[in-house]
Amino acid sequence: MELFSYFRSSASYRVRIALALKGLDYDYRAVQIAKNEQFDEPYTAVSASRLVPLLRDGNALLSQSLAIIEYLDETHPLPPLLPADALGRARVRALALDMACEVHPLNNLRVLRYLVQSLKVSEDDKNRWYRHWVETGLETVERQLALRPSTYCHGESPTLADCVLVPQVFNAQRFECRTEHLPNLMRVHEACMRLDAFYKTRPEACPDAF
Amino acid sequence: MELFSYFRSSASYRVRIALALKGLDYDYRAVQIAKNEQFDEPYTAVSASRLVPLLRDGNALLSQSLAIIEYLDETHPLPPLLPADALGRARVRALALDMACEVHPLNNLRVLRYLVQSLKVSEDDKNRWYRHWVETGLETVERQLALRPSTYCHGESPTLADCVLVPQVFNAQRFECRTEHLPNLMRVHEACMRLDAFYKTRPEACPDAF
Numbered sequence: 555m556e557l558f559s560y561f562r563s564s565a566s567y568r569v570r571i572a573l574a575l576k577g578l579d580y581d582y583r584a585v586q587i588a589k590n591e592q593f594d595e596p597y598t599a600v601s602a603s604r605l606v607p608l609l610r611d612g613n614a615l616l617s618q619s620l621a622i623i624e625y626l627d628e629t630h631p632l633p634p635l636l637p638a639d640a641l642g643r644a645r646v647r648a649l650a651l652d653m654a655c656e657v658h659p660l661n662n663l664r665v666l667r668y669l670v671q672s673l674k675v676s677e678d679d680k681n682r683w684y685r686h687w688v689e690t691g692l693e694t695v696e697r698q699l700a701l702r703p704s705t706y707c708h709g710e711s712p713t714l715a716d717c718v719l720v721p722q723v724f725n726a727q728r729f730e731c732r733t734e735h736l737p738n739l740m741r742v743h744e745a746c747m748r749l750d751a752f753y754k755t756r757p758e759a760c761p762d763a764f
Numbered sequence: 765m766e767l768f769s770y771f772r773s774s775a776s777y778r779v780r781i782a783l784a785l786k787g788l789d790y791d792y793r794a795v796q797i798a799k800n801e802q803f804d805e806p807y808t809a810v811s812a813s814r815l816v817p818l819l820r821d822g823n824a825l826l827s828q829s830l831a832i833i834e835y836l837d838e839t840h841p842l843p844p845l846l847p848a849d850a851l852g853r854a855r856v857r858a859l860a861l862d863m864a865c866e867v868h869p870l871n872n873l874r875v876l877r878y879l880v881q882s883l884k885v886s887e888d889d890k891n892r893w894y895r896h897w898v899e900t901g902l903e904t905v906e907r908q909l910a911l912r913p914s915t916y917c918h919g920e921s922p923t924l925a926d927c928v929l930v931p932q933v934f935n936a937q938r939f940e941c942r943t944e945h946l947p948n949l950m951r952v953h954e955a956c957m958r959l960d961a962f963y964k965t966r967p968e969a970c971p972d973a974f
Binding site: 602603604605614616617618620621622624625628629640641643644645647648651652654655656658659660665668669672673675679682683686694697698701 | 812813814815824826827828830831832834835838839850851853854855857858861862864865866868869870875878879882883885889892893896904907908911
């Protein structure tokens with residue numbers, strides 16, 4: 555398998571974690587998003603969306619981090635990244651989507667660029683925007699984790715939700731967002747970071763980190 | 765089952781379509797997002813995220829539209845809303861996420877409010893922002909549909925991806941976005957709207973429509 559990734563892309567980080575949890579080997583293909591390499595050949599020949607991550611598995615090209623992780627879980631079932639029961643799976647997917655839909659899309663590089671370049675938003679207001687969505691979005695996750703505390707987001711082994719949580723906390727810390735109102739979430743984050751799969755795939759450990 | 769919904773919420777519309785495709789009955793519970801009812805009792809007692817839709821199935825409370833639809837598909841398998849093969853499922857999920865993550869979150873009511881109220885963005889710039897993300901986001905979907913055209917997003921029966929596509933086109937038309945660069949996508953939209961499940965659940969047909 556080949557993973558097209560950018561070290562700082564949190565969506566790429568999600569898939570790196572899932573591949574590591576599954577113990578799957580892959581070739582790392584760096585796409586420099588900061589240099590707009592996603593809009594040019596050769597990347598546009600494989601990516602219809604011009605986004606990372608992208609996974610190549612044989613002849614198949616897979617996009618969207620959550621879809622890739624579900625695919626990996628279906629094709630390499632052990633260890634499972636989703637619970638065995640339908641309600642548990644729904645809870646894990648909802649937690650993942652609470653971050654992947656309600657937080658991350660608002661704080662993408664292309665969105666921040668649009669705010670500054672097209673809407674002429676100041677640097678301060680841009681940073682306030684960033685922190686607002688991270689802090690309020692992660693509060694939603696915190697409320698749900700507090701209702702049913704466990705070592706990881708759901709139960710005693712990492713799931714899809716943890717693959718999304720850890721990269722989101724990485725972003726939160728990078729932009730100096732408040733996290734003291736998120737005790738359960740930060741406890742889960744710490745538990746994950748003690749696992750090799752989360753630690754060795756972190757942005758600064760990637761081959762393209764600078 | 766009970767569905768907490770707002771007629772204009774496109775995430776709610778996705779679930780209304782899925783329930784209709786499955787032929788499942790439910791009680792419609794209106795949550796007036798325009799009046800901020802999601803932030804008050806009684807809704808906060810059932811919703812940790814203060815978002816719609818929310819599905820109550822027995823004692824279980826389920827949030828996040830895509831997680832709800834996957835749950836419905838697992839608990840009521842016929843007709844299936846995901847293909848039988850892992851690569852097909854990955855493609856359908858990626859198409860759904862290309863809209864649910866890359867388009868819809870940027871154009872939520874709360875995001876538009878933040879642009880206007882906190883960032884003092886003009887009405888014109890707000891509408892330009894809206895159209896920018898819809899038009900560029902749906903282009904991504906168009907490119908993928910063009911690679912493998914079929915009656916619906918994926919194959920000859922509606923899937924999760926169509927449950928997301930139709931509400932997104934509803935929003936695009938409401939905000940007068942360009943769609944002439946999206947021939948495959950609009951053809952799929954028309955095919956869906958010929959089905960009762962998509963038509964009878966449209967926003968203006970909801971009990972809370974005004």
